[in-house]
Amino acid sequence: TQLLEQxxxxxxxxxxxxxxxxxxxxxxxxxxxxxxxEPGEGPVLLVTVVTGGEVKKLKRLxxxxxxxxxDSSLHITAAQPGDTGLYLCAGESSNTGKLIFGQGxxxxxxx
Amino acid sequence: DAGITQSPRxxxxxxxxxxxxxxxxxxxxxxxxxYRQDPGHGLRLIHYSYGVKDTDKGEVSDGxxxxxxxxxxxxxxxxxxxxxxxxVYFCAISVTGNAYGYTFGSGTRLTVV
Numbered sequence: 001t002q003l004l005e006q007x008x009x010x011x012x013x014x015x016x017x018x019x020x021x022x023x024x025x026x027x028x029x030x031x032x033x034x035x036x037x038e039p040g041e042g043p044v045l046l047v048t049v050v051t052g053g054e055v056k057k058l059k060r061l062x063x064x065x066x067x068x069x070x071d072s073s074l075h076i077t078a079a080q081p082g083d084t085g086l087y088l089c090a091g092e093s094s095n096t097g098k099l100i101f102g103q104g105x106x107x108x109x110x111x
Numbered sequence: 112d113a114g115i116t117q118s119p120r121x122x123x124x125x126x127x128x129x130x131x132x133x134x135x136x137x138x139x140x141x142x143x144x145x146y147r148q149d150p151g152h153g154l155r156l157i158h159y160s161y162g163v164k165d166t167d168k169g170e171v172s173d174g175x176x177x178x179x180x181x182x183x184x185x186x187x188x189x190x191x192x193x194x195x196x197x198x199v200y201f202c203a204i205s206v207t208g209n210a211y212g213y214t215f216g217s218g219t220r221l222t223v224v
Contacts, residue, residue, distance in 0.1 A: 033212050042201050042215030101154040
């Protein structure tokens with residue numbers, strides 16, 4: 001069974017700080033996606049990374065896919081209260097083609 | 112929004128009763144999925160569909176059935192609801208499967224008492 005472990009599970013920081021969320025597995029994924037979810041709503045896709053070593057930037061968010069396509073990270077620079085939410089990584093299983101979700105990281109950014 | 116709606120948004124039902132949740136899309140996407148989200152478990156796949164009348168099981172399919180008679184509608188039925196099925200249920204759609212990401216609905220919060 002392919003598993004995705006996210007860390008940390010909870011993160012509470014002050015506005016302006018930087019942070020990194022990690023998504024790790026012992027399995028190889030065909031692609032890796034990051035979602036952000038707000039209370040009472042469904043997850044919203046932020047980015048998809050496909051190639052090992054790929055780096056994508058979305059304003060203050062930087063996403064990286066590991067060289068071996070087993071792990072990924074999300075780095076937020078100068079966090080703002082609007083970044084508060086649940087961040088989910090999801091890997092496309094190279095065996096089944098289905099998406100496997102991590103447990104999520106709850107981020108709180110205090111003004 | 113993204114052309115995907117779930118109904119109802121909230122439901123309370125009694126143990127042993129049947130419950131049907133509806134997912135409706137206006138995007139004409141081929142793939143549709145039902146997930147449940149529980150604290151500590153993330154999102155887990157219940158069933159998915161890759162076309163009209165074409166469905167398959169996910170990792171937590173016991174106690175659930177689905178139907179897709181039209182491209183735009185994907186129904187999830189709890190044949191006899193149990194308290195362990197209290198959860199938030201999300202429907203998702205995608206164009207080509209997983210590679211380009213999913214679009215999720217806003218969810219249905221189901222409580223079984």
